[in-house]
Amino acid sequence: MTHPDPDFSRFAASRAHQACAHRLIPGGAHTYAKGDDQMPEWMPVVIDRGEGAFVWDLDGNRFIEYGQGLRSVTLGHAEPRVTAAATRELARGTNFSRPSRVELEAAEAFLALIGAECVKFCKDGSSATTAAVKVARAATGRDTVAVCSDHPFLSQGDWFIGTTPMAAGIPRAVRDLTVGFPYGDVAALEAVLDEHRPACVVMEAVRDGANPTRYLRACIAACRARGVVFVLDEMITGFRWSARGAQGLYGLDPDLSTFGKALANGHSVSALAGRRDLMEAGGLGSDRDRVFLLSGTHGAETHGLAAAIAALRIARDENVAGRLMRQGARLRKGVAEVVRERLAVGSVGTAGRDSNLVFYTRDADGRPSQAYRTLFVQELARRGVLAPSFVITTAHTDDVIDQTVEAVAGAVDVYVRALDAGSVDGLLIGRPVQPVFRKKAGTVWTSVSRSGGDGAVSPPPRLSPPTS
Template identity: 30%
Template structure:
């Protein structure tokens, strides 16, 4: 049966991916190079190429992709401008262990568009620049403690991989969460410098800050690692005011929200400017670039004894990708892409409601989330954790068999390449998937 016919019947098959993953495991642990690529049904997929909103796998399936590189490919999988910029820079050179004009251009673009970015430093991953943010905050304040929130993810390192997706049986009471490590082998003492709170609870945050020992509060300004949850009215403003009052810094993790919720990220959308911001993913449409940006007086500490290094920081080819990506993120891009993303989100909500399937479809035009089994929109991690995860997995598999790839945790990322025809095809697949799981 052809891939097209299989898609029509909702029976895409993935035997060659399974065979290649098994072969990979001879040399690559688990057959993949990130644990976040494990666990999905029917198994990890192997892709040959990307074309706009589509991925083509080794079984010949052409699949509409809403993973978007885990949120990174805001311009789709093959943007001509980015590809050409990368080609031109690669011909000039790949890595110099020195500075280049292109990194200045890249930094200027970020500082012009992200409200908190007076200065920045580039890195290679969100996990990495989160560590730089913690070091900077501790140097600036002379304090040790970092406040983080249940369900928020700031990287896979031992000192921050706590309570990112804890089981509620282990998480303790909502008003005094128990820190839960995220991995076997994690140093149990690495979390000693953390204080875990529930998000969107301003009173709890103010009470914790009043103890006077917090260097920084780190949060996703819109909770998108788990769900796609907006801050409660006044929450971000209150958090900033409380940090100011008690001498702590406010750090926004905009690895996911940056360049998706708005050109200037969630801080532009919600009108709250933090002290520091970490950026990655969509900053360069899939090239390995991250940044720590913020107040000039804080970032300048990196030239005054606070160590920040990295062989691949501001790698010229990646900087060229960043510049081309940022130049493409025009008001027209956000207007068109957001309209289609909102139509998709509204269409899914309508289809689920008409089928009598209880679910909350919530979030933002270019990043939203489906939580099955919830009566009300989620406000925090514990609300999201109560959703029917098994239903989400069944739905994702039913969609994949119909040629649409969505994350099993319920997240959907939309790119500029998800045009009207792609949205129509997606909604048709939703109709079929709902009939299958209903």
């Protein structure tokens, strides 16, 4: 059983681009989740542009895209009203030596929707969550941080990355200040709170499809009883679960919460929001020791905040979360039907909330498999669907979803062949995708990536020096 020879020329420009990128950029990308180790080896796919539910790569291949900027896009790429708002502010200037009008306008729009008392904007989610930890430490006089160990990513700050296999460069003393607890077990959290007396608990609202209301309220109550600051990470749930995020959907009142990703439909804006008495430690109206909270030169770029205002208004007025749920449900049902027809139930399928679907892949023995995941992603991409997940946007129309289901059908046909054979050998081209968090990189950038596929490795192209 062999796979038809791949058309390596289809991704030639992307492979040439990445050969150069790996010389100049560690990992070939500025975000680990976008690394070449997250894609099938022979199709690195470098994006040239996007519009709505579609992207085009450097070779001119068009894909229906899911994941949409690691869940940062809810309205589709280049949504016209968001783009127009950002463009208008760009023409007025992007950064000044004093606060701009749009900063207050954005704060008012955000707080009116979310319901918190204060907000500070910044450029990425990691900065927001790390600032929340700093505020909590200052407020409590404690150093330890408790994090939900079942949530895969909370920050690139040392306080979190030190808990992952990629802890190189982080002092042991820093790593020892973070402790974990399992999701869904209030007693386990209470034990951690009593033993370690942390400054704060940082966690996302959900882990699976179950309604977490009772559990989350119990977590908040346990923290309040012990003087621990409860920080709700809304990077994923914000504006996807409801216009007010998970806290609005489940009726929660976190001490602090952090937002990003969908806040500005892919533009670089994130936020730390919460109680005034905590946030004011980073202001000018407190007599406590000052907290250097969030202060970035580019933290309040006007065009990003203008994009956020437009996206917030659309989320408020157009039931974006409801539309995401409706279209995601259509995709989930279509995939389930395809899988059922091909007798692959339990081997490949979807999971999660309809507005934020992922897919699972298992081998012939029912075990989670990176190799089978790679095969599934490879076969979807062959059929014009770029899908590290099945995270949807409002631009994924019924027709787009139906095209996706058709591509899934073809991919599952190949998947079932691999299941019947007990291996992806002869079907998967190159190495499997890899977990982002691993201690060693291993061999990822190999001959298939750097050559035309015949195994002859050429050195990466050198850039010509600039000319004057």
